[in-house]
Amino acid sequence: MSGAKHLTLENVTVSFNGFLAVDNLSLTVGEGELRCLIGPNGAGKTTTLDLICGKTKPRSGEIKLGPVTLNDLEEHQIARKGIGRKFQVPSVFRQLTVRENLSVAHSRRPGVLRNALQLRRGEASEGLDKLAELVGLENQLETLAGHLSHGHTQWLEIALLLAQDPKLILMDEPTAGMTAQETHKTAQLFNRLKGNRTLIVVEHDMGFVKEIAEMISVMHQGKLLAEGTVEEIERHPAVREAYLGSGGISHA
Numbered sequence: 001m002s003g004a005k006h007l008t009l010e011n012v013t014v015s016f017n018g019f020l021a022v023d024n025l026s027l028t029v030g031e032g033e034l035r036c037l038i039g040p041n042g043a044g045k046t047t048t049l050d051l052i053c054g055k056t057k058p059r060s061g062e063i064k065l066g067p068v069t070l071n072d073l074e075e076h077q078i079a080r081k082g083i084g085r086k087f088q089v090p091s092v093f094r095q096l097t098v099r100e101n102l103s104v105a106h107s108r109r110p111g112v113l114r115n116a117l118q119l120r121r122g123e124a125s126e127g128l129d130k131l132a133e134l135v136g137l138e139n140q141l142e143t144l145a146g147h148l149s150h151g152h153t154q155w156l157e158i159a160l161l162l163a164q165d166p167k168l169i170l171m172d173e174p175t176a177g178m179t180a181q182e183t184h185k186t187a188q189l190f191n192r193l194k195g196n197r198t199l200i201v202v203e204h205d206m207g208f209v210k211e212i213a214e215m216i217s218v219m220h221q222g223k224l225l226a227e228g229t230v231e232e233i234e235r236h237p238a239v240r241e242a243y244l245g246s247g248g249i250s251h252a
């Protein structure tokens with residue numbers, strides 16, 4: 001379960017040409033927590049991730065990682081503070097093998113020079129093997145990334161992020177385009193990651209959310225509409241109303 005406050009958004013507002021995409025949003029995520037962020041189309045979920053990683057700057061309010069205020073930091077500075085983001089478009093090197101991709105990502109992690117002095121080659125490679133096993137790609141280490149299926153490419157992408165050892169990971173619709181079986185395996189992976197990292201996952205697939213969620217935050221029209229467990233969210237009257245017209249929360 002969650003520990004100390006890790007990420008805090010306090011009264012954060014963003015407007016695009018006068019339109020409030022995020023409207024006075026306050027959100028707290030504990031260390032080691034896996035938080036699902038759901039909401040109907042246009043609710044402001046992706047913009048919220050953009051705010052946390054510094055891609056978009058708030059008009060007002062404060063965003064903090066632990067005690068550190070992120071508002072005035074550039075995107076690369078925020079990344080260096082330990083916030084990693086997985087985008088929907090894969091950024092793997094298609095012409096390299098899975099092992100080579102992992103090795104490149106590993107060499108980019110902060111403090112790598114120090115690590116290189118402490119770790120012998122064999123130990124680093126053992127780390128890569130463990131990472132591949134964690135995401136279920138242990139039998140594909142020598143496969144070219146360009147030859148992987150969509151689902152496997154997404155898992156490699158997650159592994160590349162993990163190789164950089166972020167404290168907080170942001171994922172936007174990680175199961176988009178996956179088969180039901182791949183989605184289920186991704187849920188198992190996320191359940192393994194719980195507790196070791198803080199994760200914020202934006203998802204529309206409620207089946208997936210139910211498999212991984214501890215606490216869910218629901219956004220609607222830029223605001224935080226509700227927070228609670230799966231059961232609490234599903235029977236919440238305001239949430240049910242927000243999803244009317246989009247076929248209900250199960251079709252989010």
Ligand SMILES: Nc1ncnc2c1ncn2[C@@H]1O[C@H](COP(=O)(O)OP(=O)(O)OP(=O)(O)O)[C@@H](O)[C@H]1O
Pocket residue numbers: 016020021039040041042043044045046047048
């Ligand atoms: N750069 C931008 N300029 C203008 N409007 C924007 C911009 N980015 C987002 N918006 C608008 O802000 C609102 C919130 O968008 P956002 O992408 O954060 O929603 P979302 O909850 O992630 O939606 P979806 O589930 O459809 O991806 C939308 O109405 C969107 O059109």
